[in-house]
Amino acid sequence: MSFSSLPLEVLVQVLSYLTPTDIVKANRTCKSFYSASRVTKLWKTVCDKEHNVTVEQIGSSSFEDFYTKVLHHYGQTLGLWQMQIEHYGGLLSVKVVNGEIIATQLLPPIDPEVWMPFKRKDLFKISVDSEGKTEVNCLQGSGGPHKIEIMKGNSSNQFSVQCKQPEKHSKSKNREEKFASWIRDEVGIPPEHGVQGYQMELLKIKYLSIQQYESSCSFTCLQPINSLSNVPIQPGLFKGTYGGHGVEVIQLTYEGNRLHGTKVSGDPNVPAGKRSIIVHLDEPLVLNREQQRDLNSIKQLQNEGCSLPEGQEAPARQPFSIPFGIEDRGFVQLCEQKDIPTDFCRARYFGTGLIAMHGFRNSSRTDCHLVIFDEDVFAFLWMELGSLSVYSRADDFL
Template identity: 25%
Template sequence: MERCACLSAACSSRGCLCRQQRQGPAETAAPAPAEKHVEADAAARCCAGSGGIASPRPPPPPPRCSLQDLPVELLVEIFASLPGTDLPSLAQACTRFHSLLHTDSIWRRRCREEYGLGENLQDLEVMGVSCREVYTQLLHPHRHLLGLWQLDTEPYRELLKVAVDGLGITGWKYLPPHNRRVDGRMQLKPSFRIRLTERKSATAECRAGCSSRSHSLHIQVQKDQFTTQCNRIDHRRMSGCSGTNFPNWVRAERGLEDRLLSYHHSDCLTYRRLYLPPSHPDDLIRPGLFKGTSEAGSLKIAMLSFQGKYARATKITGDPGIPAWKETLEIHLRHRIQLPNVKILRNFNVLSRIVRAMHEQVVQEQQEEEDRPEDSEGHGWQGPAQPSIGGSGAAALEEQPAHSFVLPAGVRSSDQNCPRTYRMCFYGVDMVTFYGFAYTQRFPGIVFLFDENHFGFLCLDLKCFLLYSRVQDTFRNVEAPSPQAFLEMLENVQSLPLGGAACTLKI
């Protein structure tokens, strides 16, 4: 009995010693592979019957599977779905990955998904350029240039959109429509272009100025700004706001008057990045860029954003009377104005009394808020923005009944094609700083929301109506990283002097 217990304690995964001692030398030879599991089970039963404890067998290791063992087609599909910034590191993993990453279909998909380049890729074979070269030599190195920019060295502050164009990157400057109407499409004129040369290297060409012949251009990109240096000695730019010597091509482009402009030699220009305002489902209309008429009859571009209990249309391009960023139409979303019928809208005196009463109410509420230092409601992006209209956002605006719109007697408008109906109207105030003045003037009035793409401001003090129409264009790479980043961008740009920043380019 004792001998059996000792043998049971000596059992192991290689078999039971009790059985081995009962077998001869020939019988104790190594079992065949097919019999190993049978012997292990028998050993376990032997140990269990004799009171011993069997050691658990470890599970067999999983079969070895490597990414390199996958078929080529599957690897190409996996690599094509990865961001292009991850592919260089992947190419250093092994020789096979490095070879596969020369497959053009991988880079063709990256060019299409990351930069919207699609239809023109079929022309690459004729040019002898691969999608990989387009991505690595052109698109990726100049990705920080893509977006919306503004020239900060002149009062006009022209807008520049840098976008992928065909098999290159083009900087397009916005010009007013030919017909000077808010519903007309903006003109786009090339300012510069970056393309691949025959040596598969990217080069920048300047296409601005009075000469249509392109010439070399140096571009230096910094954080949220870039600077250009034109190498053509007879290439001239605009700067300043007074004088009489001004080239005809600039006057024709912008519709500016000689008495408000000067002509300076400036080949070094600095552009600052602009973000479009973030949108929220509760916004009555989609924020963005709008063309607007001005009191002087020219067109301006304003940026509409919703900020707490206000909506603000900030002018971002200048005109003969008001510099860029020196005019803001502030819409008080909590102060909705009800006009029962079109007869009241026609009567200028009645409208003046309505706006005057609303203005006094707003001033009183603002004074009460100043007396409460802890009250910051509505000053940030998270403040309640919309009035109580039984819904939220654009859907609520469309649900509002349409009211007839006419200009009051004695009110003038630069654009005679005003919408005939409106949905809602609010109290608003236009805050303007004119050329040569240090203080801001405030003009109260009524803001009309016509539809998703149109709104207007009736300024009672000046007896004029300003119409705004959305800039119908496609923008990429213009989203602000956060609402706070957009507000900081507004604050930084509005604080710039009229002369702009100094040139920091070093050649």
């Protein structure tokens, strides 16, 4: 029996076990395989198997065209990426939407609104035009889509982009207007309405730094994190408050009996990529309200040793209060938004936080407490800084 005598649906099934490259080779061997290779169902299977791309994402586009002209060349860019911007990092989501690959920068919300969704800025897209040609366009600026080059990195976990017409990025010829517009997006108010002093200096430094990466930037893949059992809080991405630096993104991961919070976005003091938080899961804490009265009370307990005795289980719920004199970086507001009680927590652990001067000079780790309220919310008490940062799970990048 020859292949030509087999039903078309059988040939399609046979081809579905091949790699896309081998499918193209097979369709040149005979008319039967050529006909089978043009069946939409086959390319639906390829798109799903290779890149988890579904009918809903493709829309009215041809699956074969989309795979051979877009996914085959640029499918490796799909996923979640850390932007390689000095000090500041950043988050990039690349997805298939309506038959196009769209790359969107996910910008943290205005401080301290960690409960709010990311602000979104489309950076580039890859699509097939009406003539069947692949288009790779930069979407920045008001000059309309224009050419951008996407280059593979040294591994599949890296890529970079280079805009070919960066002059189209500027929304205004006036530099002051452009800066004022950026300030409004960054902090929610015009610069003349209360942005001054140290905060203005930090914003100027950030603005000048990120402008250097507008037309050229590299990206490193953020590996997917699976759910775990028997952990105090599931790993993942969280938005957190960092005082004058605003809201930043960290990634929680586990390593043995340590919980790490690594910065995905950062600042000139503690840059992206550094471990902002290290939590000692073998040092659970239980404090009553009197012991949390003020920072001196907590420090005294710390010196005396306040961890639970080995083998003793922590209660499912314990008292919590913000010590007198501690700066609240959005905790009460977040609890109001999420309807979380402010006077109880689920768990508390000893840990350390990374602090440094500008330029990551004189970096050191300082005593802190991790306080968990539910699966999506935790706080970090920075004792040396006298502040309480709050973190909310970031799940709106999916």
